[in-house]
C-alpha cells in the first residue's frame with residue numbers, strides 16, 4: 158500500500174513539474190493552443206464556403222482533435238530529444254524509478270495541454286465562426302473528447318519510447334503530423350481515402366475517437382467506436398511498455414543516451 | 418566496488434555517402450577494487466576512457482565485456498538495486514531542467530529516487546546549505562551562472578544520501594572558493610563513510626582528496642597507488658626547474674643526455690621557457706645543466722620535491 162501511495166505521489170509531482178516545464182515555455186504554449194486555433198480557422202474558412210451548418214460542426218469537431226494530434230506527436234518525440242541535449246535523459250535512466258514511470262507523467266502533461274486546446278478550439282469555433290454544436294449527448298461527447306486525448310497521449314507515449322533509443326525519432330513524430338490529419342479523418346471523411354490506406358486509418362485510435370465524438374453529437378451510439386478506440390489505446394500502451402524495456406537496454410548497449 | 422577487465426568499444430560511422438564504420442576501443446581491460454569508504458581517483462588525459470568507465474559502473478552503458486559490481490551488486494544483473502544506492506554527478510552545466518527552479522529540480526529527482534516527503538524537505542534544505550545555494554532556490558535554473566548550476570547538480574546527486582558517489586569532474590567551472598568548499602564537501606562525504614570515485618584534471622585536488630589513484634591512458638590503467646606511491650614511482654626523486662629566455666630546442670635535447678636526468682619538459686610561460694627536469698634524488702646536476710645551457714640567458718633555478726602532477730605528466734606522456 159505504501160509503495161502504491163509513494164508511486165502515486167511520484168507520478169503526481171512529476172506530472173505537475175512536467176506541466177510547469179511545458180507551460181513555462183512560450184513555444185509549447187504556442188504550439189499547444191495557438192497552432193490548433195490556426196488549423197481550425199483554416200479548416201472552417203474552407204468549409205464555410207459550403208454554407209452548411211452540419212458540415213461546419215463536422216469540421217469543427219475534427220479540427221479540435223487535430224490540434225491535439227499535432228501538439229502531442231510533435232512534442233512527444235522532440236521532448237525526449239531535448240532531455241538528451243540537456244543531459245537529463247541519462248539522469249532519468251540512471252534513477253531507480255522505472256523509466257516508463259518517468260514517461261507516464263511526461264505524456265500525461267502533454268495530453269493535458271492537448272485537452273485544454275480542444276476546449277479552447279471549440280470555444281473559438283463557437284465565438285468566431287458561430288459553429289453551434291447541437292450536441293445530443295454532452296456526457297458522451299465529453300467521453301469521446303477524453304478518449305481522443307488519452308489515446309493520442311498513448312500514441313505519444315509510444316513515440317517517446319522510440320525517441321529514447323533513436324536520436325532521429327523526432328523526425329518520425331514530425332513526419333506523422335500531416336499524414337495523421339488525413340488518415341484520422343479529422344476534416345475529411347476516411348471513406349474518401351483510397352482503399353489501400355484505410356487499414357492505416359483503422360489502426361489509429363484518433364480515427365475512432367473522432368467518429369465517436371461525431372456520433373455522440375448527432376445522437377447516435379458512440380459505444381462501438383469508443384471501445385475500439387480504447388482497445389487501440391491500450392494496445393499502444395502495452396506495446397510501449399514492451400518496447401520500452403528493450404529499447405532502453407538497447408540504448409545502453411549502443412550508447413545513444415548521451416550525445417557525448 | 419570491483420571492476421574486472423572492463424571493456425567497452427563504440428561503433429562510429431564517418432562520411433555521408435560512403436559510410437565507413439570504425440570501432441573505437443574506449444576502455445580496454447580496466448580492473449580495480451575500491452574499498453568501502455575509500456576515495457578513489459581516476460586520472461587521465463581527455464578521451465582516456467574515464468567517463469566511459471564510470472558510465473558502465475552506474476549502469477548507463479553495458480560493458481562490451483568484463484564485469485563490475487558496486488556494493489556487491491552486479492551492474493548488469495542488479496541494475497535497480499545498484500541505481501538506488503549510487504549517486505552520479507558530472508561536470509559542466511548540463512543535467513538540469515532550465516525551466517524549473519532549483520528547488521523544483523531537486524524535488525523532481527528526490528521523487529525519482531524515492532526520498533520520503535518529510536525526509537525530502539530536510540534533505541533539500543541541508544543540501545542547499547551545503548552547496549551554498551540557500552536563498553536562490555526559487556529562481557529558475559536558466560538564470561543561474563555556470564558555477565551555480567554545477568553546485569545544484571552536486572546537491573542533486575546527493576539527494577538520496579547514496580553509499581557510493583561518482584563524481585566526474587565535479588569542480589569544472591566552480592570558482593576557487595567554491596572549489597575549496599567542494600573539496601571540503603567531498604572530504605565530509607568520506608568522513609560519513611561514503612565511497613567516492615572522482616575524476617578530475619586538477620592534480621592538487623586528487624592529491625588532497627584521494628586515498629588511492631589510478632592513472633588511465635588510452636583505455637588502460639598505467640599506474641595505481643596512493644598519491645605518495647605515484648610520486649615516488651616517478652623514477653626520479655627531485656625536480657629541477659630552470660627559467661630560461663629563448664633556449665634552442667637542440668640544447669634542451671642535450672640536457673636529456675645527462676646521466677642523472679630522466680626527462681626534460683619545457684613549459685612556455687610568456688617570454689620565458691621553464692625547463693622541468695626529473696632527476697635522481699641525490700644527484701648534483703645543477704652545475705652540469707647550467708654549463709650545457711652555455712650563454713642562454715637563465716633566470717631563477719630551483720629544486721623541489723616531485724608533485725602528483727609530475728608523476729602524472731610522466732605517466733601519460735611516456
Ligand SMILES: Nc1ncnc2c1ncn2[C@@H]1O[C@H](COP(=O)(O)OP(=O)(O)OP(=O)(O)O)[C@@H](O)[C@H]1O
Pocket residue numbers: 412413415416417427428429441442443461462463464465466467468469470
Ligand atoms: N557515445 C559514444 N560514441 C562514440 N564514441 C564515444 C562515445 N562516448 C565516448 N566515446 C569515445 O570513447 C573515448 C573515451 O571517452 P571518455 O568520454 O570516456 O573520455 P574521458 O576520459 O572521460 O575524457 P575527458 O577527460 O575529456 O572527459 C573517446 O575516444 C570518445 O571519443
Ligand SMILES: [Mg+2]
Pocket residue numbers: 467468469585
Ligand atoms: Mg570525461
